[in-house]
Amino acid sequence: GSGKSxxxxxxxxxxxxxDGSYILDNKDISKISKSKQANIRNKQIGFVFQQFNLLPRTTVLDNVMLPTIYGKQKITETKARELIKEVGLTDRINYKSNQLSGGQIQR
Structure with missing residues (x-):
């Protein structure tokens, strides 16, 4: 109820x-294009979702690399593999996210 979400x-x-308006950095958000809103969301706003929003039929490696497709900051496959190694999922790198346990998904 109270509208927090x-x-x-x-x-x-x-x-x-x-109803009403949302002003962010002195700009009326309703007057900003969807692509500029996406850019603001990508560069200035951070979220930690309760759900992990992974693509279920996509591999761990591809899920890690996917955000870089839409952002300007690119990571190489080598860097993505290093990040996966840091969280202890090297042995699951080619698994689809729907094949992972809850704890593995969280990592």
Missing amino acids: TLMHILGLLDHPT
């Missing part, structure tokens, strides 16, 4: 208010 979605540019 709705507020967070609006503040994070994942949703739009049905």
Whole structure:
């Protein structure tokens, strides 16, 4: 009830208010294009979701590399493999995310 999730979605540019306006950095968000909103969300807003939002039929490696497709900061496959190693999932690198345990997904 009280609208906490709705507020967070609006503040994070994942949703739009049905009434009123949202001013961020002196800009009315409703007047900014979807692509510019995505860029703001990518560069200035951070979220930690309760759900991990991995693509279930995509490998661990591809899930790690996917955000770089939409962002300007690119990582190499070598770097992605290093990150996967850091969280102890090297042996699962080619597994699809729907084949992982809850703890593995969290990592």
